[in-house]
Amino acid sequence: MVNIGNMCSLAALARGCRPAAGADKPCCLCWCCCCSCSWAKCLAVRGSEGGPGKKPPAGPQEPLLNEGDAPPTLEEIQSWGQSFDRLMRSAAGRKVFRDFLRGEYSEENIMFWLACEELKRETDPDAVEEKARFIYEDYISILSPKEVSLDSRVREVVNRNMVEPTPHTFDEAQLQIYTLMHRDSYPRFVNSPLYKALARLSSAEGGAGGAGGAGSAAAAGATAPASAAVSPQ
Structure with missing residues (x-):
């Protein structure tokens, strides 16, 4: 399983953000660690990746992980860049993708x-x-x-x-x-700064743990996502 604490720290550095003042430790429920454990607060950082002037919409935001949910494994994160079907079958993957679509206003x-x-x-x-x-x-x-x-x-x-x-x-x-x-949003998602940061992180973690081959597959998927059978199930 991915070390979420390390994931947060590396993802934060990849995004160029730093822990907020007064934060005791990195957030383990989000990918940017720019704040304490609030997915909604992290939207401000991720929303800035969409370009100047883009802001996340107001209102309550869904946490990446609900209480009691297991964090995504290294293989699960990598699979998001290999198959849209796998992304949509993953609860955490759907939430990350939903956040990406929010930034695209779709x-x-x-x-x-x-x-x-x-x-x-x-x-x-x-x-x-x-x-x-x-x-x-x-x-x-x-x-x-x-x-x-x-x-x-x-x-x-x-x-x-x-x-x-x-x-x-x-x-x-x-x-x-x-x-x-x-066909439209998924190719942009796997080439987005958000997913690329996760893919790089997964590759780094996989290399350290002897799973570098899987990390390479994720990187390839981010460039040219594999076609999957389209199913709403």
Whole structure:
């Protein structure tokens, strides 16, 4: 398993940031260690990578790791640059990717995908209908500021399905957004300063632990991500 304490310190140096004044130790729940254990505070540092004038949006932010979650292993971090499917199957990977999309002002794509995943786990018919209505209003309606980009055919399918919502009402729309993130956002993610810092760190840790080959694979994935079967599951 990756030494998270070392990871934070190295990632902080890679980003050019330093521990905040008064911080007793590096944060073990974020990648930049510019502050105490608050993922939201770290957004200010990571948001600056998007370019001058870019700021993270206001409001509550999701922590990278929830209480009780195991930190990502070295192999898991490396796999994020090798396959979009592996990234989306990793809870920590999804949170890092969501933070990247927030900086690109396209966070609604992964939020819609996650909402669809939650809907598919719902079994109560009344809850299904309520959640489906919320998803439609938040991400499908042309009046919503968080509207996702869907073609006319998929929109027609969603509109027909909304007559009697089911846990699979948005399956085609979810797959289209998954494909959009895979083809459009993912290549930029694996070449972003955020992921490159993690990939370099993983390679350094792997080399020290005799896993340099795996680190090289991650570096290769960051340059040319491997194609993966597109699946919203």
